[in-house]
Amino acid sequence: MAAIEDLIGELSKLPGIGRKTATRLTYFLLKQPPEAGRRLARALDAVATRVGPCSVCGNLGETDPCVICEDTRRDRSTVCVVEEASDIGAIERTGEYRGVYHVLGGHLSPLDGIGPDDLRLDGLRARLSNGSSVREVIVATNPSMEGEVTATYVRGIVEAQSVRVTRIALGLPVGGDLEYADNVTIARALAARREME
């Protein structure tokens, strides 16, 4: 019984999973052939032992530096700053960006005890300081209040190094319906309107 309880306890620590779901998942695994459970255990073990943050950008991967930082075809003069390593995947899927990244590891949120010292800002400063080839920093933190505040903070750091800083645009989702967009988004899209080309 202790083994079952252990697994339920561990699973219920995951985000979005309560005790009930953890129990259901545990019993589901118990009904599978033993190999299924072992495969899951091996995958978890591999992630825990082999994956770590890139010492340059903070991206998660099995090599250090990560595959993006190592890739010589990428444009190292442009750095895109994101909150989490998972945001890199979202930008990579567009296939539109050829620069490199910098992962902050979150956003400023004093309510959650996260101050500037808890973000990878020193690493960013180091990447931009003397002799750096970086010409532009794109700030792609989330469009939440905390994300905006973090963006402003990052801007201060980048400007101190006399590097150009830009912010990704905010507005209506493509293929969306104006009628169903929320008021704040529409207001910001209006404020950020531009000449038609």
Added chain:
Amino acid sequence: MRLTQLTIRTFRNIAALDIELPAEGVVVIGENGEGKTNLLEAIYYLVLFRSLRGAKDRELVRFGDASFFIAGEGPRRVAVGYEIAGRRKKVTVDRVEMKKLADGVGRLTAVAFAPSDRTIVAGGPTGRRRYLDIVLALSEPGYLAALSAMRQALRQRNAALRNGHGDAARAFDAPFAAAAGTVARARRRWVAASAARFQDLCTTLGEAGTCSLLYAPDHHREDDTAGHIEAALRRTFARDTRRGMTTVGPHRDDLRLSLDGRDQRTYGSAGQQRTAAVALRLLEAESLAAAEGSPPVALYDDVFAELDRGRQERLLALIRETLPGQAVVVAPRESEVPRDLLGMPRWTMRGGTLDRP
């Protein structure tokens, strides 16, 4: 606005209620503790999704039950359910779930008159800010969003100040000031536009003196721009750091009510404060009516008994003029309902259930 149907499940002492509301409204008679105020609270819950009496959501669930549900059919169908276990509140408008509660706020509008309204005048500034916030959230587009943003920035800034992270606290100055500016400008505009009408209403209700309504912003001066508020934040930064909280901003505003130049809060008699409170509610109703294009549903919780004959009649005349829509009047005895209103259908409430003839 007219509410045609109301459904209540396990809310306070009401187990289940399905009623059709008459167009003109209804008078509900019941002894204290039978559930009359609960009925009004349930209707008003559809406006803000919060208790009229400041109770916590779980306290609204009927004793021994796990959740409550309220739905009202008006120009739109607004429904809200709350579950104690998940502390989950779900709001739907025309059966579409709202992603944020705020998106459902004010789809149905009502104004609630209660004897406790006197505390708006007699109590601290918190109650008056709450009054302003409710009126503006329901009548001014964008106000509620700005107010939530201001509160969120304030919580973050205060947390940073408490933890001694000056840098992080200052980073929240800009979003706080931007939202605070919107809030302060809306409050100032509304007060300026309403002061004369407030005097009118008080006079009509029988007040002989000069009744004034004044916006008393915490940041002083006639300047509610984000830039001015940011400058104020910079000036008070040392003090804020010492106290571990933000000591300047609209979260400390007041709405000053005075009678012949003297503060109503300290110098007003109980009767004068009551008159001012009724005038504020009528003002609220007029603002909502102007924003919506039709008067809100009026909810009267035993408010007539407190007024003398003369004031009662003057109030009724005002109601006919400014709140000609639907009314739900509750009182413990018929004798406490003005005769004029007794022409409406009369129901009785006992133990959370309604008896309709």
